Amino acid sequence: MRRAHAVADVRDAEAALMRRLPEGTLMRRAAAGLAATCAGLLGRVYGSRVVLLVGSGDNGGDALYAGALLARRGAGVTAALLAPERAHPGGLDALRAAGGLAVTDLAAATRLIDRADVVLDGIVGIGGKGGLRDDAAPLAAAADRSAGLTVAVDLPSGIDPDTGEVPGAAVRADVTVTFGTHKPGLLVDPGARYAGAVRLVPIGIDPGPPVLEALHHSDLAGLLPVPGELSDKYRRGVVGVVAGSARYPGAAVLAVAGALAGAAGAVRYVGPAADAVVRRFPEVLVHAGPPADAGRVQAWVIGPGIGDGSGAREAIAQVLGSGVPVLVDADGLALLRDTTVEPSAELLLTPHAGEAAALLGTDRAAVEAARLAHVRELARARRATVLLKGSTTLVADPVPAPVRVNPTGTGWLATAGSGDVLSGLAGSLLAAGLTARDAGSVAAYLHGLAARRATGVPGAPITAMDVAAALPGAWRDAVTPG
Structure with missing residues (x-):
């Protein structure tokens, strides 16, 4: 499982480790991992052109020490110093000793960025708040225009490390090399869109419990229900689906399709779209309603x-x-x-940003700009587990626990009815005995995998029913070793 930690916990862990190590050891560990990643991206280091965007403090020091290591291997390295009087002195000395250069003319630095093979963003680190300052923003824009790769040091400058919020100008990285642990802002949009591919460099810290986590295949293998020899359809669980109407019969069909691909042993449909459901899925139990008269279920999906x-x-x-x-x-x-x-058992809500905004009495843009804060707030306010759908799907509990972020999925999932399929799938997992937290996060993971399977490479439009049809294969992929 990938885990992310709050900045305060990372700082405490770094401070504890630094007290036990010779001065500068932690920074050199980070710089070595950073330089190795850049060397791998370059392929040929000798003769390459590297520009360092160096702010004050340790983040700039990491960039300078990494630049020194690349310069020793024959790269032409130039550091653009945004705050020359506060540049890390040891890192600057190391760069110059290795043959690197430093400039303070930011207009000249912009011209160097245009020709760079790699731009290292060391402007601000995990202590940064707010967007980039006015003097740094043109350098970030130049890096974005450059044909070279932009590599962020620990996280892209300008994004909030704890929330992923981007309140102003920020660096858009192709690769982010983060140290010790992931930062929440690297995994949650909008910040995640600025991070590119994230590489983790271990440096020996132990920051304690995470605030954010993302499942891997191996986690699903331990969570997905597997029928035993004595299982029957009722022991596996029955999920009830209340969906669709005369106007929207397709919503019922799609929710049932997702439910059938889950772990429940049977699906009981309740509503006016029974004919459409049975025509597509004759194995489904149907009832006109109301739900109280439909028969026993282990979980309900409604909406x-x-x-x-x-x-x-x-x-x-x-x-x-x-x-x-x-x-x-x-x-x-x-x-x-x-x-x-009042709900008499676990409650799982699955809103998109607009629906979450309506429940919270705010606007959609506010939710999308601060997804992590709003999913937590909604979970507390409604005393429910909340799966906030979107470019990064988040699952939050009403009690303190790490928020789960879904690492799978594709932009092709933004298609009508895909959320109905997700609801049916998650409800089926609830009926099979998973908690709301696990059902939501596992369903989101499988849903994203199924979309990837359905759209293929390099990708093509898909329908919600394509996603439902790909769910069994995604399930197999998730539990197959290797």
Whole structure:
């Protein structure tokens, strides 16, 4: 599992380690990993052109020491000093001793960036807050225009390391070399979009419990339910799906498609789209409703395409009071704002940014700019596990626990009905016995893998049903060793 830690915990861990090591050891470890990554990206170091964007403090020191190592291997290295009087003295001496140069004319530095093979962003590190200063922003823009690679030192300058927020100008990196542990801002949009490929360099720190985590294939193998010899469809769990309407029968079909690809032994559909569901999936149990009369289930999924009529309002009240876990999506989220029924079991909400904004009484842009803060706030406010859909899907619990960020997926998932498939899949995992936290994060992971499988390489448009059809293969991929 990939883990990310808060800046305060990283700083404490670094300070504790530095007290036990000779002065400068930690910075040299970081610089060695940084230089090795740059050398690998360059392929041929000798004769290459490297520009260092150097701010004050340790982040600039990392860049300077890495530049010195590259200069010793024959690279032409120039450091652009944004604050010459506060540049790391040891790193600057090491660069000059290795044959590197330093300039303070930022206009000249911009011309050097245009011809660089690699630009190393060491402007600000994990202590940085707010966007880039006015003098640094043109250098970041020049690096973005350059044909060379931009490599960020620890994280791209201008993004918030704890939240991923980007309040102003920021460096857009092709690769970020981060030290000791991942920072949350590298994994959560919008910051993640600035980080490029993230490489982790161990430096020996132990920052304690993470604030963010991302599942790997190996984690899924331990979470996905596997039927035993004595299993039957009821022991595996039955998931109830309340979805669709006369206007939106497809929402029911798509949610059921996702549920059938999950771990439950049976799917019980409740609603007015029964004919459409059975035509596509004859194995599904159907009932006209209401949910309380449909039969026993181990979890409910409610919301996709149900509208806001009296039948939908009655249905959400019944499932919330049913005593089993409930997943609420789409139209159900709007109904949730008005219901007075308290959930009697675990509750999993699956909003996109606009739906989350409506539940929180804010606007969509605010949620998208600060996704981590808002998913936490919504989980606390609703006392529910929240899966916030988007370019980086986040899963947050109402109690203190690391937020999970989904590392799979593709932009091709932004297609009508894909969220309905995700809801059905997550609800099926709930019925099979997973917690809301695990069901949401595992479903998001498989959903993203399925989309990658369906779209192929280099990628092509897909439909929500393509994603559903690819789920069994994604499941196999996730649990296959190697």
